[in-house]
Amino acid sequence: xxxxxxxxxxxxxxxxxxxxxxxxxxxxxxxxxxxxxxxxxxxxxxxxxxxxxxxxxxxxxxxxxxxxxxxxxxxxxxxxxxxxxxxxxxxxxxxxxxxxxxxxxxxxxxx
Amino acid sequence: xxxxxxxxxxxxxxxxxxxxxxxxxxxxxxxxxxxxxxxxxxxxxxxxxxxxxxxxxxxxxxxxxxxxxxxxxxxxxxxxxxxxxxxxxxxxxxxxxxxxxxxxxxxxxxxxxxx
Numbered sequence: 001x002x003x004x005x006x007x008x009x010x011x012x013x014x015x016x017x018x019x020x021x022x023x024x025x026x027x028x029x030x031x032x033x034x035x036x037x038x039x040x041x042x043x044x045x046x047x048x049x050x051x052x053x054x055x056x057x058x059x060x061x062x063x064x065x066x067x068x069x070x071x072x073x074x075x076x077x078x079x080x081x082x083x084x085x086x087x088x089x090x091x092x093x094x095x096x097x098x099x100x101x102x103x104x105x106x107x108x109x110x111x
Numbered sequence: 112x113x114x115x116x117x118x119x120x121x122x123x124x125x126x127x128x129x130x131x132x133x134x135x136x137x138x139x140x141x142x143x144x145x146x147x148x149x150x151x152x153x154x155x156x157x158x159x160x161x162x163x164x165x166x167x168x169x170x171x172x173x174x175x176x177x178x179x180x181x182x183x184x185x186x187x188x189x190x191x192x193x194x195x196x197x198x199x200x201x202x203x204x205x206x207x208x209x210x211x212x213x214x215x216x217x218x219x220x221x222x223x224x225x226x
Contacts, residue, residue: 004153006153032213034214036217042219043202043217043218043219043220044154044202045217046214046216049214089154091153098144098156098159098167099144099156099215100156101146101153101154101155102153103151103152103153104151104153
């Protein structure tokens, strides 16, 4: 089955800096790569996703890049704000397989 | 409903007891998923329903865990003879179509504590 590795496990940045979280996956059949944000005690919420037919997708301060050859994808957050502080999860799925999640990255943005 | 609804939000039980956790998916969503999230970990897949049938139950840890979705809408996750290691947040999600490249919407979860 699919295996998703995510790093770093924690990331501390100053407000206004950029943050990058990286994930690798094992199943070359995977074709859908979402990112979820989970605030303390809350449900995971989708913030951006990318499908295998594109290499990059942007939504305001958030972007995701995908390298299918290397089987890795990354989340980029620019101009970070304190409200970006949360745990971020990457995930991968494809075909009839269900989403497999990484272990998460705790992002702390200091004012 | 407007979102995925899970009840109870919190459940405290004693080792050896039986528990049921309920999920009411978004209206019209045909696919329903159960995940388990332990502290500091990502959601771990348990079981996925397409309509009334379990399309993939490979994530259920053992035969103490069982889930049903008899009418293709509400689902119940059932845990028999609970153990302390079952303590976690049980997340339900639904999607419009079947598993694969589809957006999952999660519920708020049911936090299970086994004493």
